[in-house]
Amino acid sequence: MKPCPLLIGIIVILTIFCSPGLAVISKSDMISQYKAGQFSGPTTPTPTPTPTVIPTTMPTQVPTGTGTGTIRVSSIPDGASVYLDGEYKGVAFGPVPSNRMGYISLFDSNTYNALSLTGIPAGPHQLKFTKEGYLDYSTIVTVTGGETIYVRPHLVAKPSWNSPAAISTTKWPVPSKEALVDSLFISPFTGDVKKPNIYLYSDRDLTARVQLAPEKAITVSEPVYQPGMGWQAEIRKGSLNGNGDFLFYEAMVPDAGWQKEEGYVIRADYREQDMSSMLGPYGFNEKETVEFIEYWASHLVGDVDYVFFPQETDTVEQVMPLSVNPTPDHVMRIWFYAEPLITAPEPVTHPEKIVREGFYVVEWGVMIEDTGKILG
Numbered sequence: 001m002k003p004c005p006l007l008i009g010i011i012v013i014l015t016i017f018c019s020p021g022l023a024v025i026s027k028s029d030m031i032s033q034y035k036a037g038q039f040s041g042p043t044t045p046t047p048t049p050t051p052t053v054i055p056t057t058m059p060t061q062v063p064t065g066t067g068t069g070t071i072r073v074s075s076i077p078d079g080a081s082v083y084l085d086g087e088y089k090g091v092a093f094g095p096v097p098s099n100r101m102g103y104i105s106l107f108d109s110n111t112y113n114a115l116s117l118t119g120i121p122a123g124p125h126q127l128k129f130t131k132e133g134y135l136d137y138s139t140i141v142t143v144t145g146g147e148t149i150y151v152r153p154h155l156v157a158k159p160s161w162n163s164p165a166a167i168s169t170t171k172w173p174v175p176s177k178e179a180l181v182d183s184l185f186i187s188p189f190t191g192d193v194k195k196p197n198i199y200l201y202s203d204r205d206l207t208a209r210v211q212l213a214p215e216k217a218i219t220v221s222e223p224v225y226q227p228g229m230g231w232q233a234e235i236r237k238g239s240l241n242g243n244g245d246f247l248f249y250e251a252m253v254p255d256a257g258w259q260k261e262e263g264y265v266i267r268a269d270y271r272e273q274d275m276s277s278m279l280g281p282y283g284f285n286e287k288e289t290v291e292f293i294e295y296w297a298s299h300l301v302g303d304v305d306y307v308f309f310p311q312e313t314d315t316v317e318q319v320m321p322l323s324v325n326p327t328p329d330h331v332m333r334i335w336f337y338a339e340p341l342i343t344a345p346e347p348v349t350h351p352e353k354i355v356r357e358g359f360y361v362v363e364w365g366v367m368i369e370d371t372g373k374i375l376g
Helices: 005-017 027-035 268-282 286-296 313-319
Strands: 068-073 080-084 087-092 115-121 123-130 137-143 148-151 166-170 183-187 190-201 206-212 218-222 231-236 247-254 264-266 306-311 322-325 330-340 360-370 373-375
Touching: 068 123, 068 137, 080 115, 087 115, 137 148, 190 206, 190 231, 190 286, 206 247, 264 268, 268 286, 286 360, 313 330, 322 330, 322 360
Parallel strands: 068 148, 330 360
Antiparallel strands: 068 115, 080 087, 080 123, 123 137, 166 183, 190 247, 190 360, 206 231, 206 322, 218 247, 264 306, 306 330, 360 373
């Protein structure tokens, strides 16, 4: 005997009414659906989402980009006018070279002769440098609250030809707890310093880590320069590897900003003698002198007289800082900017003296210009 349909419907409705999970569906709706023949049985209800509880007290957050900072500005050449966000702030001069040897920080607070701009709101600001006869230089500097940022651009004399500027960047040694923006070298063309040799000497055996900056400017090296690591130098029996070896590299450097007042005339017919006379006052030893002459006497244009303008340690450090760990007692880095002789230079009156005591470093290198091009 078949159950009565009405009885079945009543049982289903009572079952649904007794189910707490379906309490969201009203009883009247259920009865209406059943009478209309639309009810086909219980369905799975959509769960009610749990409301998000918003705390009455939000955690305190320190916003970024607040406070004020300091910008310390110098310039090569000296005497460039400085504008911050379009407002004239004064004249920037070059840094005072540090007397410390080895790892030299040109941004040491005791040696940095800079125009100091204090109370600068955190955030990006435009710095502009102008000097008569030089290309204007602009950059964006982002100030962080409580920090000091150092900026030193190399302004370039206005070129007499149309050629795009070649730009490379350098990060310089930074004192602790202070920030440093990239310094920009901007030049109508970028020169190549050829065959700098770094000699290391010590009165005791030691292992040294030798690094240069900017690393990306290095084009050739022997042994191979390891980015981020540099060279590991073994000083044994008084010199590198105990054999008087040297670290060799070549690098792209700015063609502007070198001193070209005092120099040495290197005559085509007397190159070896003139080079020997040039190197002697600095105190280069016999091995360093021989290796310099052997290379450079044969790498100059055969019948051309040259003038060699010395660039001494402080100048070289500004362009390509050298870091040695442990710190040497003395570092002497002498580069020469060489160009065909047109007018005799002023004589070099006070050549830097190489100090040979304790743990010390000696370096020489040459940049050659010939008719507006850098040769190797």
